[in-house]
Amino acid sequence: MNTITLDKSLLTNVGLIDEQHRELITRINKLHDAMKEGKGREVVQSTLNFLVSYVVKHFTDEESFMEKYECPIKDVNKKAHKDFVEKLKDFESKQARGEVLLSLEIYNDLSKWVINHIKTIDTKMAAYVK
Numbered sequence: 689m690n691t692i693t694l695d696k697s698l699l700t701n702v703g704l705i706d707e708q709h710r711e712l713i714t715r716i717n718k719l720h721d722a723m724k725e726g727k728g729r730e731v732v733q734s735t736l737n738f739l740v741s742y743v744v745k746h747f748t749d750e751e752s753f754m755e756k757y758e759c760p761i762k763d764v765n766k767k768a769h770k771d772f773v774e775k776l777k778d779f780e781s782k783q784a785r786g787e788v789l790l791s792l793e794i795y796n797d798l799s800k801w802v803i804n805h806i807k808t809i810d811t812k813m814a815a816y817v818k
Contacts, residue, residue, distance in 0.1 A: 691717040691720050691721070691800065692713045692717055692799050692802065692803060693707070693713075694709060694710050694713050694714060697807060698803065698806045698807065698811070699814075700806070700810050700811055700814045700817075701809070701814045701817075702813060702814060702817050703752055703755060704749060705742060705746075705749065705813070707745075707761065707764065708725055708742075708745075708746040708749065708750075709802075709806060709810070710744065711748065712739070712742065712743075712765065713802065715735060715738050715739065715742075716795065716798050716799055716802065718731065718765075718782060719731050719732065719735045719791060719794065719795050719798075720799075722758055722791070723791050723792060723795060724806065727790025728790075728792055728795075730791070731791065732783065732785060732791050732794055735778055735794070735798075736776060736780055736783060736794075739798070740776050740777075740780065741770070743773060743776070744773075744809070745748075747769040747772075750765065750810065751766055751769065751807070751814070753813060753817055754813055754816070757813070757816040757817045759812070759813050759816040759817075760816075761809055761812055761813075764809060765793075765809050765810075765813075769804055772790070774803070775797065775801070778804060779780055779794060783792075
């Protein structure tokens, strides 16, 4: 299992959005690093707390760009964002109920979603924002 690298395939060429993606990826990678050190469970809650608050700002910014530049996939993007927030809330609920959340499961879900979302939706925004 490798950490996520913000390579060219994940760049939108929209400065603010790429910066925010970099921060999201950094936080998800911190969970990965903690797992390697045997501290994944300790970092799960702080990762979820960060993501729940940070994605609200990030998704708002991204949706504003898509709206402003009339990106045709803006509705698909909003739906994907809504689904991701629900996934985070589900993780949080399980954590609050004391269910054992595997840091590996969370890392895999988060990293796959972020990579897929950026590659299939966010990178398409660049053509409209220029």
